[in-house]
Amino acid sequence: MPKLSLEINNQYSALAAPEAATRTLFETLHASAAFPITEGELSIAFVSDDEIAQVHADFMDDPTPTDVITFPANEEMESAGEIIVSVDHASSRAAELNEPFSRELSLYLVHGWLHLAGYDDRNEVDRAAMRQAEQEVLNLLDAAKHSIVFQLKA
Structure with a gap:
């Protein structure tokens, strides 16, 4: 299996320690080999709408x-790509849809990964x-029974 390392940058002060959930999500997805991406360092940033x-x-x-911006891999720089997600957007959209915040933020991370996988x-x-691939990945994550929980600080 190609090597993948994660660089997680939480620039959103109200997002409570997203590192473990982010690692679990991407390591589960990577291990499945269902939607392969370029090997290297995958950079993830959690940011505000601004x-x-x-x-x-x-x-x-x-x-x-x-909601999410994805920059493609750069093999010369050993980069698997970069995914930037708006925590503000996930929070407001989750409220609009009456969905859990964690699920909405996970969807944005999955969406970014799928862009890197060629979608x-x-x-x-x-x-x-x-949309079909997003649902497949969310089902895969649910089936893995890992705890992927993103939370906002109270």
């Missing part, structure tokens, strides 16, 4: 906040394939 909006503006010429969501056909 921070992700800045990244969105700087790299995609769109100054609005979004896209720019058109309707690709979006449908992405």
Whole structure:
């Protein structure tokens, strides 16, 4: 199995210690080999809407906040890619959908991984394939019976 290391950067002070849940999620997904990505260091950043909006503006010429931004692998730099998720977005969207916050944040991490695995969501056909793959991964994580819990500080 290709090597994968995780670099987790929690820039969101109200997110309580996401490292263990993030490791469990990505190690479970990687070990399944169901949606392989390039080996190397996978960088994950948890940020606010303001921070992700800045990244969105700087790299995609769109100054609005979004849920997740994924930067592709760079084999020369031994990078498996970078996933940036908005904790604000996950929190507000979870409340809108009456879903657990942890599940919504996990979905964003899964979505980023799937982009690295070659999935896209720019058109309707690709979006449908992405949604199906997201559900497969969430089912895989549920079946693994690992504790993947993300929490906001009270």
